Amino acid sequence: MDFRSVLRVLKQENRLEILRSEITVEDEISEICLFENGAQNIRKKLYIGNIEEIISWIKAEADSPEKGAGLSAIIGIKERDFEDESVSRHLAYSLENGMISNYALIREEHTLKALQAVNNIMQKKLKTSYQVIELMALAMRGADLKSILKVSEKTLENPVIIIDAGFKILDVSSMEDIDDDIWKANIRRGYCSYEFIKEVHKIDQIRPFPHNSDVYEVNCSFSAYVKSCSKIFNKDRLVGYVIMLKKREIENALIEEYLPMVGSSVCEVLLRTKEHKGVFGSQEENLIHELIHGGDEELIKIRFKINQIELPEKMSCLMMKTNEYLNSIQATTFLKEQIKNILPGAFCLEEQGNLLVICRLSQDGRLTSEEERRLLGLFQQGVIHMGMSSPCTDIMALKDAYGQSAQLYKISKRLQIEKEIMYFSDYSFYIMLSNLNEKDLLQYAHPALNILRKYDQIHNGELYKTLQVLVDHQSQMVKTAEALSIHRNSLSYRINKIIELTGLDLSSNEDIFRLSYGFKVEKYCRVAV
Template sequence: MDFHQLIQTAHGQISLQPISLENNHPIESIQMLDLSQSLKSTILYFADDTIDYKYQKPDRSIQLIAVKKPPEGWLDEHSNLALLTQKDFIPTFNWIHQQIYQSIQMSNHFSRLIGMSLRGDSKQDIINTAAEFLQAPLIVIDSGFQVLTASTNLPILDTLWAENLQRGYCTYEFIVAVNQITSKMNTPASSKAYEILCPKSPYTKLISKIIWNGTLIGYTIMLTNGSPFEPWQMDLLPDISYVISDMLSKSPHFPALTGSMRSTLLYQLIDGSATDSLAIRMKATGIQLPDYMCCVAMTDDSSLSAKQYDRYLDTQLMQISPNHFRCTYQGQTILLLPLVKDVPVGDQLKPLQDLLGKGVQNIYVSSCFDDFYSCHHYYKQVQSLENLCNNAHITEQFILYDNFRFLDLMQHFNDLSILRTYRHPALELLREYDVKNGTDLYETLKMAVRYPTNHSRAASELYLHRNTMSYRIKKINSLIEIDYDSPDEMFYLTLSFRIEAYLQIIDKTL
C-alpha cells in the first residue's frame, strides 16, 4: 500500500485532508514521528499537536500525517502530507495500522496463491483458497460471460447466482450492467475492482477483469451475502484475478479465452460448447450478427512469428471485413466473414486471396450460410476440406468447399473396394477397349454424359467434328447399350465418372 492508495481507501472511513501527494513509496509500517531518530521514506509517520518542527528538519522525503501543518520548507517537494484533527488522531492511527496489517496479509495471500498456481495445484483448490482469503464466494467467467469455475467452500445465498451456476452462464441483466460500466472505463486493461448492481438481485457484486498479456479474458466475481464490501477486499480481488489469469493459462481450453468477446463466442460456437446459452449472451452483448456469411480456415506459412502473424492478420482483416469474427482453434485461424448475398462470393473473397504468400499459406472456405448458430457445421466443412487436400495432395492454396463437395462425400467411404463396385460397367469396358485399340471412347462417353442432349457441344469440347462424335457414340453403343434419354442412367454414369476421378486421386497417394 502507498500513500495515494491509503488516502483513497480512507475516503468515507476517516477524516484526512491530503496536502501533498508527491511520491508513491510503499508504506511498510507506521510510527510516531521522533525527530531524534533517523527517518525512512517507507515508514508513515504520525505527528500529534505536541511535535516541535523546529527541533530538526528531515534529511529526506518522508510520508507524514500530522495535526499541525509543518512550516513552509520543512518538508521537501517530494514528501507526502495529510492533516487531521487531534480528536481523530488515535482512531486514525489505529485504523491505518489495521489497513497496513491487512495489506501485509494480502501480500502473503497473493504469494500463497501465485505459489499454488505455479506449483500446478488444482483449479478448485486455488479458487477455494482465494474465496477463503476474501471471506466471500468467488465465480470466474470468461469474456463471453460463460461460467468457468466457482468456489465451493462458502455458501451462495444469492439465489439468482446459484441459478447462474447451474445454467452455466450469466443473466442478460448482469451482462448488460457489466457492459454499461466497462464501456465508460478509461483503463480497459486494468483489473481494478468495481461494484455491479443487477436489478434482479438484491446483492451487489464486486468484479475484477482477468487480463492476460493486455487482453481481457474474463472476470472474477466476488459475491456478498448482504454485507458491504471492505476496502481490503477491493484491493485483494485484482491480485486474485492476476493469479487466476496464470491459472487459466495452463488450461487446455486457454486458446478460447485469449481473444475478444467476439473471438470467445466464435470459439465456443465452432467447439460446440455452451450453445444453449450463446443466443442469450450474444443478445446481451449487443453484437450484430451477419445475415449471410461463410466460415474460413487459414494456415500460416511460418514466415512470421506468432505475434507478428497475429498483428498482421488483425490489420489486414479489419480492412477486408471490419465486422468479421476471428479466433484461433486447434492451431488454425478461423474466420466468420459476413457476405453480401447477391454479390458473387469469389469477388467478395478476392481481397482474402491477396493474403496468400504474405504470411498465409492456405485458405479453406465453406459453403455460404445464413444461420450464425450453424457455424459449427460449416467449420466441419473446412476441416474436411483441409483433410481432403492433405490426403489427395491437392496443391491449390485457395479452396472453396463447393468445388470439392463430391470428393468430400467420397472420403467418408472407408472401404474403397465397395466404392469401386458402384461404378457403371461401361467405364471399365471402354477403358480396356481404348488400351487395346488405341481409341478414346472413355473420354467420348464422359463428354456425351455431360451434354446428353447436345452432342455438338460435346464434340466441340473434344475438338472433334460432329460426324466423328456421332461415329464414336455409335461405336460405344455397339459395345454396351446406353440410354441417353434416361435421367437415371445419366445420373448413374455421372456419379460413376466422379467416383473414378476420386479413386484416381486416392490411388496416386497410396
C-alpha cells in the same frame, strides 16, 4: 499500501476525520515512525506526530545541506492552530522544497488512535502480502483453477467465481456456500444471466469501469449479494472477471489487494490450460468459438446483441490450413491482417491449429471473383488449403458450417486438390461418399465406365476421358470438343464408338445422371484410368 489508501481506511473503517490533506506522490508506505523519535527524510516512511514536532523538524531541515526525497506525515493539530497562517506557510514550504510529499491534518486528540489504526493497517497489509505470495506461488507450482479458487475463498471468506469476457462461467470455488438462486442457476447453466449482463453494461455506460484490475462493486436488485469484481487482463486485453459474492463482511483493504492477484493467478493457469485457450481471443472470437462448438443458443444471441456484434446477412465459414513455417504468432497475425484486408468485415480466429474466417458472401453464395483472386495469392505465402462452407443466414447455423469447412480438408487430401478455394456445394457429393463404406462404393459406378477404361488400356485410347468431359459439359458438342482440343468430327467418332461398346443412351437423363455420379465415385476411390 499508498498514502491515499491509508487515509481512505482511516476515514471509512476508523471514522477519523481528515481536516485537510495534500498528496503529491503515490508511493507505497513501507514503515511507520513517530516524529518524537526524530525523522529521516525518506519517501516511503510515514511519520505520525503533532504540529509542533513537524514545524520544528521543517525548520531543522531547512538549515540542513542534505535534501531528502519527501516523507509522508499524519499530523495532529489543535483546533486553534488549524487556521494559523504560520502552520499553513510551513507546510506549503515543506511541500515546495521536497521535505514532505504527502500530509494529512487530524485533530490532536486522535493522534494516538491514528497511530494504532495505521499500525493495524500495516499488519494486515503484511498478512495480505503473505497471502498474495502464497497464492502466486501456488499458481507458479502448476496448481489447477479449482485449487486457486479454493485458496481464494478461504482467504476472502466468500465464494469466488471466474467468468470470461463474454460472461461464460469458467469455474467456481465451491457450490456449497452459494445460496443465491440466481447464481446457482447461472453456474448450472454455465453463463451469467441476461439480467446480470444487462446490469453490468448499464453500469458501464453510467460510470465506466476501470481499464485495470482495480476492484469495483456491482449491485443488482435481483440478487441477494453485492458482487466485488476485478478484471482479468492478458497483455492489456480483457479476458475475464473475478467475482466475489459478498456474503460476509470483510475488510475492503483485503479485497482491494487480494482480488486482483486472484485474477493474475487465474490468468497464469488459463494460459497453460488448452481447454481455456479461447478466452484469450477477442470478444467476437470467443463468441464464435462457443457458437461453432454448440454453446447455449439463447444466451449466445443475447451476448451478440448486448456486445453489438453484427455478422453478415449471408455468410460462410472459410477454413484455412497453413504449412508448418506459418505456425507462429507473428506469421498468423500477419495472415489475419491480410485476410481482413481482402475480406472487409470478416472475423478471424484460430481453431485447432487452423484459421477460421466468418465472411460475407455475394448473392450467388460465393465470394466475388476479385476476392477469390486475392485469396488465391495466399497459396504462395504458406496457405495449403481453403475450404468454404455452404451459405447461412442464421448465426446458429455456423456450427454446421464449421463442420462442412472441416470436412473439405479431408476431401482435398483424398482428391489431391491443391491451390483451389473449395466450395462445399461443389464437393458435397464427395463428402457424402466419405460417410459410406468405401469397399461398397464402386458397385454404384456405371458399368460402362469399366468397359471404357479397359478399352483405353488395351488400345491406348481416350474414350473414358471423352465421355467424362462430355458429361461435365452437359453433352454440348462444341464445348466438349474445345475442352478436349479435338475436331468435332473426331468427337463424333469417339461418341459413336462409346455407344457401340457400352450401349449407352446419351439422350437419357437417367444414364447421364448415373454416369455423372459414377465418375465422381471412381475419382473418390482413386480408380486408375
